[in-house]
Amino acid sequence: MNRLRDTLHASTGLMPTDADLERALRDAGGQRTMPAPEDYAPLPGTPAFEALVDQLVVPESWMLRDPAVFTEALRFVQQRLAARPQRAVRILSVPCAGGEEPYSMALVLAQAGIPASRCRIDAVDLSQAAIARARSGRFTRNAFRGADLAFRERWFTRQGDDYLVDDALRAYVGFSQGNLLALADRAGLPAGVPAAGVLPPYDLVFCRNLLIYFDAPTRTRAAQAIANVLADDGLLLSGHAEAPSFCANGFVPVHTGFVLRKRIGPAQPATAMAALADLPPLRRRARAAPLPMAPHRPAAATPAPPTAPARRPAPDELLAQARSLADAGRLQQAEAACRTLLDITPDSADAWFLLGTVQASAARPHAADTSWRRCVYLAPDHYEALCSLALLHEGLGDAATGAGFRQRAARIYARRGGASA
Numbered sequence: 457m458n459r460l461r462d463t464l465h466a467s468t469g470l471m472p473t474d475a476d477l478e479r480a481l482r483d484a485g486g487q488r489t490m491p492a493p494e495d496y497a498p499l500p501g502t503p504a505f506e507a508l509v510d511q512l513v514v515p516e517s518w519m520l521r522d523p524a525v526f527t528e529a530l531r532f533v534q535q536r537l538a539a540r541p542q543r544a545v546r547i548l549s550v551p552c553a554g555g556e557e558p559y560s561m562a563l564v565l566a567q568a569g570i571p572a573s574r575c576r577i578d579a580v581d582l583s584q585a586a587i588a589r590a591r592s593g594r595f596t597r598n599a600f601r602g603a604d605l606a607f608r609e610r611w612f613t614r615q616g617d618d619y620l621v622d623d624a625l626r627a628y629v630g631f632s633q634g635n636l637l638a639l640a641d642r643a644g645l646p647a648g649v650p651a652a653g654v655l656p657p658y659d660l661v662f663c664r665n666l667l668i669y670f671d672a673p674t675r676t677r678a679a680q681a682i683a684n685v686l687a688d689d690g691l692l693l694s695g696h697a698e699a700p701s702f703c704a705n706g707f708v709p710v711h712t713g714f715v716l717r718k719r720i721g722p723a724q725p726a727t728a729m730a731a732l733a734d735l736p737p738l739r740r741r742a743r744a745a746p747l748p749m750a751p752h753r754p755a756a757a758t759p760a761p762p763t764a765p766a767r768r769p770a771p772d773e774l775l776a777q778a779r780s781l782a783d784a785g786r787l788q789q790a791e792a793a794c795r796t797l798l799d800i801t802p803d804s805a806d807a808w809f810l811l812g813t814v815q816a817s818a819a820r821p822h823a824a825d826t827s828w829r830r831c832v833y834l835a836p837d838h839y840e841a842l843c844s845l846a847l848l849h850e851g852l853g854d855a856a857t858g859a860g861f862r863q864r865a866a867r868i869y870a871r872r873g874g875a876s877a
């Protein structure tokens with residue numbers, strides 16, 4: 457098992473527990489019928505290795521996940537096309553899971569009237585099963601989680617219980633199985649690791665909800681890989697909780713917490729986000745009293761500071777405002793909006809989650825820790841809060857606490873059926 461775990465980690469960055477590995481070996485059993493011998497370790501690139509990887513990855517994703525990210529992406533593409541009308545814009549989505557992220561980007565482009573000939577999306581994931589799903593273009597209801605699903609009626613066709621993506625969106629995207637880490641240091645990897653379908657430099661790279669599964673050295677390799685394929689004047693769109701890790705590894709925030717660019721030239725003084733990675737380990741905190749949890753609502757588009765309102769906004773409006781302010785990098789106002797909301801509904805897990813995200817972006821990890829813990833106290837299945845806590849603690853050098861949160865997140869994922877679509 458140790459040899460197998462080492463091979464998996466060196467090649468892919470995955471860090472399965474013993475229990476995960478035993479389950480994966482059992483479930484990938486099509487490849488073998490006997491229990492694995494202690495030194496069983498198929499080579500990367502072999503069918504046995506790929507089958508095991510498929511059992512270990514977390515291909516959790518959904519359409520228009522974090523809508524503000526796609527708003528930023530569209531704005532950038534439009535600026536790029538205006539500045540260089542003769543060149544198509546090139547986008548990389550890695551990891552793309554079952555295709556939810558690149559199809560979402562295609563949808564946003566199509567709705568903005570930008571044709572596939574003007575913008576090409578390469579989409580890559582380690583899991584061959586995820587790539588097969590992405591190519592099939594078939595999604596279950598689980599891939600559509602917002603309240604406003606009008607886009608589904610326009611761009612997907614119902615087939616039984618599933619939804620099939622429109623050919624017009626397929627035209628934007630090319631899928632390949634590949635390993636991001638292979639782009640960091642090909643020479644240092646075991647033979648047979650693919651890095652197919654990637655043709656740098658890219659104007660825009662989506663790399664979201666991947667670093668949360670990696671340890672610190674692997675996060676550095678992943679950031680290096682992204683730096684290798686991103687144009688010097690290109691943008692990286694990261695997950696909210698992952699931006700500090702990128703900023704500790706050669707990236708700087710642009711104007712919004714999750715929009716980053718490469719740091720060019722000598723290292724600059726630590727940004728607020730990079731500083732997050734340098735703080736001492738956290739102390740454990742007492743838990744707050746349990747309170748009922750609030751439902752999730754998607755962000756609305758029009759922010760307005762919640763100071764001195766003529767009438768008190770409804771909690772949903774306040775949450776939407778707070779999200780928009782956070783997405784616009786207006787952290788103080790976002791925090792104020794979260795606190796106003798929490799004054800009205802102190803049991804809103806989503807408000808605590810957002811408050812933690814804002815505090816993490818402002819390099820206040822202790823405050824973020826408290827808020828995210830409150831969130832998972834109120835909503836023990838809050839997957840994103842658990843992932844954020846895992847990354848926060850691992851970034852702060854408390855690997856054991858980070859691993860605990862990571863395992864809780866993995867259990868929730870497994871309970872949901874382990875499917876992203």
Ligand SMILES: C[S@@+](CC[C@H](N)C(=O)[O-])C[C@H]1O[C@@H](n2cnc3c(N)ncnc32)[C@H](O)[C@@H]1O
Nearest residue numbers: 513514515516517551553582583635636664665
């Ligand atoms: C949680 S999904 C993220 C999908 C999407 N970016 C999003 O935010 O919704 C994580 C994906 O990372 C992929 N993955 C894990 N290690 C990888 C690696 N070394 N290279 C490329 N993809 C990887 C997994 O197969 C899985 O589909």
